[in-house]
Amino acid sequence: MKVALEPIRLGVNIDHVATVRNARGGAHPDPVRAAQLAVTAGADGITAHLREDRRHITDADIIGLSELCRSSGVPLNLEMAATDEMRGIALRHRPHAVCIVPERREERTTEGGLDVVSGRERLAGLVAELAGAGSRVSLFIAADPDQVRASADIGAQVVELHTGAWCEAVREGAGEAEFAALAAAADQAHDLGLEVHAGHGLDFDTAAQIARLRPIRELNIGHFLIGEAVFIGLEAAVGRMRQVIGEARAGA
Numbered sequence: 681m682k683v684a685l686e687p688i689r690l691g692v693n694i695d696h697v698a699t700v701r702n703a704r705g706g707a708h709p710d711p712v713r714a715a716q717l718a719v720t721a722g723a724d725g726i727t728a729h730l731r732e733d734r735r736h737i738t739d740a741d742i743i744g745l746s747e748l749c750r751s752s753g754v755p756l757n758l759e760m761a762a763t764d765e766m767r768g769i770a771l772r773h774r775p776h777a778v779c780i781v782p783e784r785r786e787e788r789t790t791e792g793g794l795d796v797v798s799g800r801e802r803l804a805g806l807v808a809e810l811a812g813a814g815s816r817v818s819l820f821i822a823a824d825p826d827q828v829r830a831s832a833d834i835g836a837q838v839v840e841l842h843t844g845a846w847c848e849a850v851r852e853g854a855g856e857a858e859f860a861a862l863a864a865a866a867d868q869a870h871d872l873g874l875e876v877h878a879g880h881g882l883d884f885d886t887a888a889q890i891a892r893l894r895p896i897r898e899l900n901i902g903h904f905l906i907g908e909a910v911f912i913g914l915e916a917a918v919g920r921m922r923q924v925i926g927e928a929r930a931g932a
């Protein structure tokens with residue numbers, strides 16, 4: 681008998697609304713307004729990455745997004761590097777979720793996963809502190825068995841698997857090996873008691889494919905949706921993504 685998969689959540693990342701705003705300065709387009717529209721269109725959560733260089737989301741955006749998410753009862757997932765500055769900000773705002781990500785100033789986007797194996801001691805302290813403040817703590821990692829094991833060892837509640845390398849390979853007509861690694865990492869993390877999320881570079885097709893993996897409970901998607909919004913509008917893009925991943929899950 682086929683056992684139905686548990687539902688999958690869609691977290692909409694609104695960073696790149698801020699990228700467009702910041703290209704000219706000023707206040708338009710407003711990522712908080714985009715978050716409100718995403719919620720109206722069916723987003724289960726809002727994700728925002730406050731980078732050290734503030735290249736997209738700013739501290740003021742985090743205040744606005746925190747207020748919006750609190751008043752609309754939608755979880756805010758704050759992505760941040762494991763620095764003292766970001767630790768202070770997370771402890772001040774106490775978002776529903778914090779996702780610790782690797783960050784390099786010179787990178788164009790988040791290129792790899794967090795090295796939990798090497799940073800084990802420092803990260804363990806940060807994970808405990810953020811969890812103690814009430815945030816659900818997630819580690820953004822590559823689909824690597826050592827990183828999955830280390831994430832469980834240091835007490836993370838969630839891992840988010842970096843799907844960027846797979847999505848790039850798919851665009852080049854390949855991706856089987858990367859997808860197999862993601863599926864294996866998702867199973868391993870689930871067996872270790874971690875909640876499993878995935879994200880980075882997903883579009884309608886790759887999101888549908890990864891949504892079929894049983895252990896995956898949340899997808900965080902941004903850049904593609906904001907790009908698609910230029911053509912069909914943000915509510916339509918989010919609504920279609922919600923439908924695509926829901927149908928993929930139901931048919932798996």
Ligand SMILES: CC(=O)[C@@H](O)[C@H](O)COP(=O)(O)O
Nearest residue numbers: 693695729759781789790880
């Ligand atoms: C952490 C991550 O996956 C990124 O996609 C982020 O959310 C978007 O921001 P950047 O493109 O600046 O990395």
Ligand SMILES: NCC(=O)COP(=O)(O)O
Nearest residue numbers: 693879880881900902903
């Ligand atoms: N953590 C991944 C995320 O939030 C969105 O990534 P992208 O879809 O903007 O590449």
